[in-house]
Amino acid sequence: MKWRATILGGFALGTLAVTSAGQAETSSDRQAVEQVWLDAHNAARADFGTAPLSWNSDLAEGAKEWALRLARESRLRHSSHAERQHAGENLWMGTKERFAPDRMIAAFTDEKQHFRAGTFPAVSATGSAKDVGHYTQIVWADTREVGCATARGARFDVLVCRYWPAGNVIGTPIAPRTKVARRQTPN
DSSP, X not given: OXXXXXXXXXXXXXXXXXXXTSOBOOHHHHHHHHHHHHHHHHHHHHHHTOOOOEEOHHHHHHHHHHHHHHHHHTSOOOOOTTTXXXXXXXXXXXXXXXXOHHHHXXXXXXXXXXXXXXXXXXXXXXXXXGGTHHHHHHHOTTOOEEEEEEEEOSSXXXXXXXXXSOOOOTTOEEOOOOOOOOOOOOO
């Protein structure tokens, strides 16, 4: 069986896993998945040197609605800025029931390999901001909150993550924060 994952460049998180019958998973299952997504985001931010994100249930609810729509349509496309109230947005789609929650986020964070410090959008070693846009949204210094959600379509699972405030602001410098080495004083 062929496995497939697709991500759509996002210049701009909430969780609700939905079964193919459209029924939500239990609250404890949902919270566990949300924690995996939040931890994966915050691990990337810690590595980059930016402050951790907080979970935002309102962002997650909006992400859930959009994920359900995309799952019904079996395609990826960004919502309008107005529809998401100007929050940032990352999108992912993969073969139904084949990807764990942490692997969905890894599809975004794996873009780190193409990142180079600079002024957005000129921050990709490939020359295309689309190759790093999910990653830069995750590590964007001014972003403070995230909410993600998934939905299951006929053949694909869809993940939508939303961020507040949105990152990937054109003309804004982005670079990893240097970790200050602690000075040791002689005894």
